[in-house]
Amino acid sequence: GAVVSQHPSRVICKSGTSVKIECRSLDFQATTMFWYRQFPKKSLMLMATSNEGSKATYEQGVEKDKFLINHASLTLSTLTVTSAHPEDSSFYICSATGQSHKETQYFGPGTRLLVL
Amino acid sequence: SQQGEEDPQALSIQEGENATMNCSYKTSINNLQWYRQNSGRGLVHLILIRSNEREKHSGRLRVTLDTSKKSSSLLITASRAADTASYFCATETSGSRLTFGEGTQLTVNP
Numbered sequence: 518g519a520v521v522s523q524h525p526s527r528v529i530c531k532s533g534t535s536v537k538i539e540c541r542s543l544d545f546q547a548t549t550m551f552w553y554r555q556f557p558k559k560s561l562m563l564m565a566t567s568n569e570g571s572k573a574t575y576e577q578g579v580e581k582d583k584f585l586i587n588h589a590s591l592t593l594s595t596l597t598v599t600s601a602h603p604e605d606s607s608f609y610i611c612s613a614t615g616q617s618h619k620e621t622q623y624f625g626p627g628t629r630l631l632v633l
Numbered sequence: 634s635q636q637g638e639e640d641p642q643a644l645s646i647q648e649g650e651n652a653t654m655n656c657s658y659k660t661s662i663n664n665l666q667w668y669r670q671n672s673g674r675g676l677v678h679l680i681l682i683r684s685n686e687r688e689k690h691s692g693r694l695r696v697t698l699d700t701s702k703k704s705s706s707l708l709i710t711a712s713r714a715a716d717t718a719s720y721f722c723a724t725e726t727s728g729s730r731l732t733f734g735e736g737t738q739l740t741v742n743p
Binding site: 521523549551558559560561562563566608610612614619620621622623624625626627629 | 664666668673674675676677678681721725728729730731732733734735736738
């Protein structure tokens with residue numbers, strides 16, 4: 518139980534385009550989802566926290582107009598990287614917690630984004 | 634900001650040996666969690682220890698927590714080559730929000 522999927526697993530795009538990453542909880546209702554960014558051989562940096570049906574809370578230094586987060590249902594959150602630039606290239610990971618999984622975050626497999 | 638610091642940054646051992654990783658943090662916490670990440674993959678939750686607990690076991694894993702020193706350790710006993718991965722500690726302060734340490738890259742040589 519407590520499986521989280523992400524799609525796509527990797528994406529290559531041109532500068533200036535927008536990329537949408539989906540995060541789904543497959544077997545539980547995710548009341549809260551988190552989006553992280555990870556650079557090679559580095560730790561995870563929390564970008565934002567999203568609760569179903571409400572606006573995401575962004576961490577300091579994360580541009581909300583650049584990284585659009587939508588948590589429209591209890592099983593789906595999306596992260597859209599708008600007008601992507603090469604410096605946005607990174608590994609993006611989502612996680613989810615639910616009513617019966619409040620303390621533990623279950624992580625998706627991550628999405629590798631490369632912006633050319 | 635990342636409040637967790639882990640040491641060592643990298644650890645290389647032989648199969649069968651024990652591996653110990655340490656994590657220190659700065660603020661009061663609700664719980665501390667350890668995660669494992671294989672290269673290029675998502676994180677796998679290993680164990681959670683609450684602030685009022687001092688030690689916890691799960692299979693070959695043993696976690697300790699010393700809130701007076703704001704530190705935790707993860708011990709993997711009888712290591713296997715398949716244990717090779719990065720290990721992260723993460724502290725939860727409020728609202729399920731986790732702050733991750735920098736991680737320890739463990740290499741277990743067969």
